[in-house]
Amino acid sequence: MSENSVTAIASPNIAFIKYWGNRDPALRLPANASLSMTLSNLQTTTTVIFDDRLEADQIEIDGSPASAKAASRVTMHLDLIRTLSGVPAFASMRSQSNFPAGAGIASSASAFAALTAAASNAAGLELDKKQLSILARRGSGSAARSIFGGFVQLFSGEVNEDGYAEQLAPAEHWHLVDLIAVVTKEHKSTGSSAGHLLAPTSPIQAPRVQDAARRLETCKDAILQKDFRTLAQIVELDSNLMHSVMMTSEPPLLYLEPESISVMKHVTRWREAGLDVCYTIDAGPNVHCICSFEDSHEVEHQLRSIDGILDIYRCSPGNGVALTANNEQAPQ
Amino acid sequence: MSENSVTAIASPNIAFIKYWGNRDPALRLPANASLSMTLSNLQTTTTVIFDDRLEADQIEIDGSPASAKAASRVTMHLDLIRTLSGVPAFASMRSQSNFPAGAGIASSASAFAALTAAASNAAGLELDKKQLSILARRGSGSAARSIFGGFVQLFSGEVNEDGYAEQLAPAEHWHLVDLIAVVTKEHKSTGSSAGHLLAPTSPIQAPRVQDAARRLETCKDAILQKDFRTLAQIVELDSNLMHSVMMTSEPPLLYLEPESISVMKHVTRWREAGLDVCYTIDAGPNVHCICSFEDSHEVEHQLRSIDGILDIYRCSPGNGVALTANNEQAPQ
Numbered sequence: 001m002s003e004n005s006v007t008a009i010a011s012p013n014i015a016f017i018k019y020w021g022n023r024d025p026a027l028r029l030p031a032n033a034s035l036s037m038t039l040s041n042l043q044t045t046t047t048v049i050f051d052d053r054l055e056a057d058q059i060e061i062d063g064s065p066a067s068a069k070a071a072s073r074v075t076m077h078l079d080l081i082r083t084l085s086g087v088p089a090f091a092s093m094r095s096q097s098n099f100p101a102g103a104g105i106a107s108s109a110s111a112f113a114a115l116t117a118a119a120s121n122a123a124g125l126e127l128d129k130k131q132l133s134i135l136a137r138r139g140s141g142s143a144a145r146s147i148f149g150g151f152v153q154l155f156s157g158e159v160n161e162d163g164y165a166e167q168l169a170p171a172e173h174w175h176l177v178d179l180i181a182v183v184t185k186e187h188k189s190t191g192s193s194a195g196h197l198l199a200p201t202s203p204i205q206a207p208r209v210q211d212a213a214r215r216l217e218t219c220k221d222a223i224l225q226k227d228f229r230t231l232a233q234i235v236e237l238d239s240n241l242m243h244s245v246m247m248t249s250e251p252p253l254l255y256l257e258p259e260s261i262s263v264m265k266h267v268t269r270w271r272e273a274g275l276d277v278c279y280t281i282d283a284g285p286n287v288h289c290i291c292s293f294e295d296s297h298e299v300e301h302q303l304r305s306i307d308g309i310l311d312i313y314r315c316s317p318g319n320g321v322a323l324t325a326n327n328e329q330a331p332q
Numbered sequence: 333m334s335e336n337s338v339t340a341i342a343s344p345n346i347a348f349i350k351y352w353g354n355r356d357p358a359l360r361l362p363a364n365a366s367l368s369m370t371l372s373n374l375q376t377t378t379t380v381i382f383d384d385r386l387e388a389d390q391i392e393i394d395g396s397p398a399s400a401k402a403a404s405r406v407t408m409h410l411d412l413i414r415t416l417s418g419v420p421a422f423a424s425m426r427s428q429s430n431f432p433a434g435a436g437i438a439s440s441a442s443a444f445a446a447l448t449a450a451a452s453n454a455a456g457l458e459l460d461k462k463q464l465s466i467l468a469r470r471g472s473g474s475a476a477r478s479i480f481g482g483f484v485q486l487f488s489g490e491v492n493e494d495g496y497a498e499q500l501a502p503a504e505h506w507h508l509v510d511l512i513a514v515v516t517k518e519h520k521s522t523g524s525s526a527g528h529l530l531a532p533t534s535p536i537q538a539p540r541v542q543d544a545a546r547r548l549e550t551c552k553d554a555i556l557q558k559d560f561r562t563l564a565q566i567v568e569l570d571s572n573l574m575h576s577v578m579m580t581s582e583p584p585l586l587y588l589e590p591e592s593i594s595v596m597k598h599v600t601r602w603r604e605a606g607l608d609v610c611y612t613i614d615a616g617p618n619v620h621c622i623c624s625f626e627d628s629h630e631v632e633h634q635l636r637s638i639d640g641i642l643d644i645y646r647c648s649p650g651n652g653v654a655l656t657a658n659n660e661q662a663p664q
Contacts, residue, residue, distance in 0.1 A: 203543045204536040204576060211535045237580055244536060244576030248569055254597060258590030265586065 005049040006122040010113035010321040012099070012106040013038045013145050014178050014280060014288045016223075016235045017216045018242040019154065021199025021209070028141045029163045031199065032212035033156045035219050036145045037290075038171070039178055040318030042105065046095040046114035048122045054090035061095050061111075073193075077112065077139040078119060084135075085123035093119070099313065100185045106146075106282060108192065112139030113146035117321045132321070133164040141196070149319040151223050153216070171317035174226050177296035179289040180313040181303055183259035190253055192283045198249040205249075208241045228292055232271060232278035235290060239280040246283075257285035259308035266306060275299060337381040338454040342445035342653040344437055345370045345477050346510050346612060346620045348555075348567045349548045350574040351486065353531025353541070360473045361495045363531065364544035365488045367551050368477045369622075370503070371510055372650030374437065378427040378446035380454045386422035393427050393443075405525075409444065409471040410451060416467075417455035425451070431645065432517045437618060440524065444471030445478035449653045464653070465496040473528075481651040483555050485548070503649035506558050509628035511621040512645040513635055515591035522585055524615045530581040537581075540573045560624055564603060564610035567622060571612040578615070589617035591640035598638060607631060 019034035057075045059066040066074065078091050095114065101107040116136040120127050127135065129147055137144035137154075144164060145152045150171040157163025199205045215238050222231035246253040260281060267279040267289055276292035277299045291299045296314070303312055351366035389407045391398040398406065410423050427446065433439040448468040452459050459467065461479055469476035469486075476496060477484045482503040489495025531537045547570050554563035578585040592613060599611040599621055608624035609631045623631045628646070635644055 203573070204539050207536050207539045233582075236584065237582075240576075240579045240584060241535070244572075244580055247572045248576055250565075250569075252568065252572060254593070254600070256593055257597075258594045261586070261588055261593050262590045265589075268586070 004122050004124075005047060006118045007045060007047040007324040008114045008117035008121070008321055009043050009045050009324060010110045010117065010146050011039050011041075011043050011318045012110040013142060013152065014106070014290070015142065015145075015282065016231070016280065016290075017212065017219050017238050018282070019141050020196065020242045020245060020283075021205055022141070022196050023156065025197060027160050027163070028137050029158075029160070030141050030154065030156045031205070032209045033216050034142075034145070034154045035168070035216055036142070036152050036154070037176065037178065038146055038149050038152060038318045038320060039315035040171075041315050042097075042099045042110070042313065042318075044095060044097040044107070044110035044114045045324075046093065046111070046118045048091055048093050048115070048118040050087050050089040050091045050122055052089045054092060057090050058092040060093065062097060062101070073139070074115065077115060080135065080138055081116075081119045081123050081125070085120070085125045087123040091119065091122070100182075105180060105284070105286060105313075106142050108140035109142040109146045112136050112143035113321045115139065116143065117147075117323060121323060129320070130164050130166070133166075134161060137163055140192075147321050150317050153220070167320075168220060169223060171319065174223065174317070175293040176317060177291050177293050178315040179291065179296060179300050179303060180315065181263050181287045181289060181306075181309045182311040182313065183257055183263070183285050183287070183308055185310065195246065195253055195283055198251070198253065199245055202245040202249040204241075205245045208245055228276045231290075232276070235278050235280050243281065255284055256281065259306075260285045260287050262306060262308065263287040263289070263303070266302070270299065270302060336454050336456075337379060338450045339377060339379040339656040340446045340449035340453070340653055341375050341377050341656060342442045342449065342478050343371050343373075343375045343650045344431070344439060344442040345474060345484065346622070347474065347477075347614065348563070348612065348622075349544065349551050349570050350614070351473050352528065352574045352577060352615075353537055354473070354528050355488065357529060359492050359495070360469050361490075361492070362473050362486065362488045363537070364541045365548050366474075366477070366486045367500070367548055367555075368474070368484050368486070369508065369510065370478055370481045370484060370650045370652060371647035372503075373647050374429075374431045374442070374645065374650075376427060376429040376439070376442035376446045377656075378425065378443070378450045380423050380425050380447070380450040382419050382421040382423045382454055384421045386424060389422050390424040392425065394429060394433070405471070406447065409447060412467065412470055413448075413451045413455050413457070417452070417457045419455040423451065423454070432514075437512060437614070437616070437645075440472035441474040441478045444468050444475035445653045447471065448475065449479075449655060453655060461652070462496050462498070465498075466493060469495055472524075479653050482649050485552070499652075500552060501555060503651065506555065506649070507625040508649060509623050509625050510647040511623065511628065511632050511635060512647065513595050513619045513621060513638075513641045514643040514645065515589055515595070515617050515619070515640055517642060527578065527585055527615055530583070530585065531577055534577040534581040536573075537577045540577055560608045563622075564608070567610050567612050575613065587616055588613065591638075592617045592619050594638060594640065595619040595621070595635070598634070602631065602634060
């Protein structure tokens with residue numbers, strides 16, 4: 001079973017209906033269902049090999065040995081896979097992303113989606129996408145969504161087995177563009193895992209969760225009908241609700257930076273002026289400007305005139321996790 | 333009764349526990365009780381005379397004839413006073429503030445507190461402070477608080493007669509300082525009166541209101557015990573809750589500007605470093621930095637190093653509304 005080197009590639013996703021807070025932190029069962037678009041162009045490539053000769057997991061991220069915190073999270077995930085597969089060996093893992101980690105572009109989503117696919121395959125497990133999604137969720141909630149391409153829904157789940165994602169529509173369904181306005185490349189001071197634990201301390205987490213099913217249905221319908229204006233309204237509301245919970249938790253989390261507010265205000269004005277564009281912001285300050293393909297070049301042009309934007313990433317709906325062709329075992 | 337020229341002076345106040353949304357918009361009965369500090373230095377001076385020879389109310393604000401919108405709001409308030417007093421005459425009103433209107437420094441609070449005191453006195457009404465507070469509330473909810481000096485609580489009220497403010501502690505009780513970081517002097521695009529009407533459209537207004545009594549008690553205790561750290565936490569939470577409601581209402585209101593976020597983040601860091609300072613933001617982008625007198629000069633010094641601050645106003649706990657000495661009728 002061991003000594004198969006397997007490489008998987010996964011992309012991050014941007015949540016239109018956000019997941020914030022867990023009903024079961026140990027299992028990472030989300031407090032509410034969520035909906036996202038998997039992103040093209042950005043990706044994490046992860047290679048795993050289980051090797052009897054290793055005396056500990058060897059974990060390398062972006063060319064350097066992983067920090068103790070990151071390594072322990074990866075090892076916990078490898079432990080799950082060792083338990084499921086019966087492969088006792090330690091693993092060597094190398095992971096490389098082509099975008100900055102921890103700055104509100106869901107790096108843990110692509111990282112744990114790629115790790116789950118590569119490690120489970122290297123350990124000889126034959127998991128289907130639903131099973132991969134459940135397992136990826138244990139490493140990072142939003143990773144469950146990055147198993148699939150296009151537009152993806154993650155159920156909140158009552159128990160481990162029903163906390164999985166499924167594809168709502170393939171990438172080709174609607175050519176939206178996500179222009180990610182990067183305003184900082186620094187790693188955020190409070191990571192999402194710690195942040196999720198704070199969600200219940202906000203007096204508005206419960207009503208946010210309670211209203212989530214309605215928002216998700218509205219968003220789902222807007223996507224299926226390609227109704228940009230309805231999408232824009234519900235996506236911005238959902239993003240603002242999550243940041244409201246964050247900034248009213250104890251301690252409060254203010255992920256927004258001055259430049260985030262500046263981009264939010266510009267986006268609102270551009271939409272009033274007729275452009276199909278809306279904003280959404282994950283657990284970080286970078287602003288995802290979701291737009292129609294038709295208006296995306298004008299939006300990108302306008303974004304370049306705003307002070308404080310360090311970089312702009314252009315993404316379209318992307319693919320789900322995949323193994324690379326040169327692996328010794330075939331992908332599912 | 334008519335032809336007495338009466339002048340009153342009132343100051344704005346900064347709410348530590350905010351009022352946002354009305355349970356009864358016509359009567360301006362607030363959705364929740366609120367708590368504020370009346371501010372020294374900033375003031376509105378208003379002179380009213382009822383004159384049988386006038387053929388309409390003549391309303392001058394800051395040296396110019398009032399806009400149609402402002403004039404109609406003043407006339408509605410004068411109508412209330414004409415009904416109560418039985419004085420049918422039109423009035424001439426001149427009002428002058430020494431700070432910019434409509435930018436999150438509660439200009440309508442000082443304006444309607446001064447107008448209520450001057451006009452009721454000019455019409456021969458002999459109202460005590462509780463009655464003045466009820467009447468001022470009809471013009472602007474927060475004006476009910478500016479009737480009193482120092483630290484003031486406004487009850488939400490079930491009916492008109494119990495929607496009044498009262499003093500919690502006099503200005504001398506605690507030498508706090510409000511350093512108002514002015515980031516724009518432009519008039520806000522959505523005024524508070526229109527904003528209050530949107531509050532119920534946010535899914536988190538109900539839980540904000542539901543938790544308000546707890547926050548008010550915590551804030552009240554912190555003021556009575558001069559416990560700055562407890563005050564800071566509850567004041568920032570309450571401000572963030574109000575802005576959360578604003579930015580999740582339909583349409584959303586984003587009063588915060590990039591510079592507001594910048595000041596908020598700095599204030600949080602300064603407090604972590606040991607300074608007694610917290611932020612609170614009314615319906616506008618300007619940031620009120622509440623600090624102990626002892627730390628106020630260091631905070632002001634630090635504020636001056638932040639880009640985008642146009643001006644800083646320094647206020648202490650101030651006095652309630654008062655008639656000036658040269659009026660023909662004596663103040664209550």
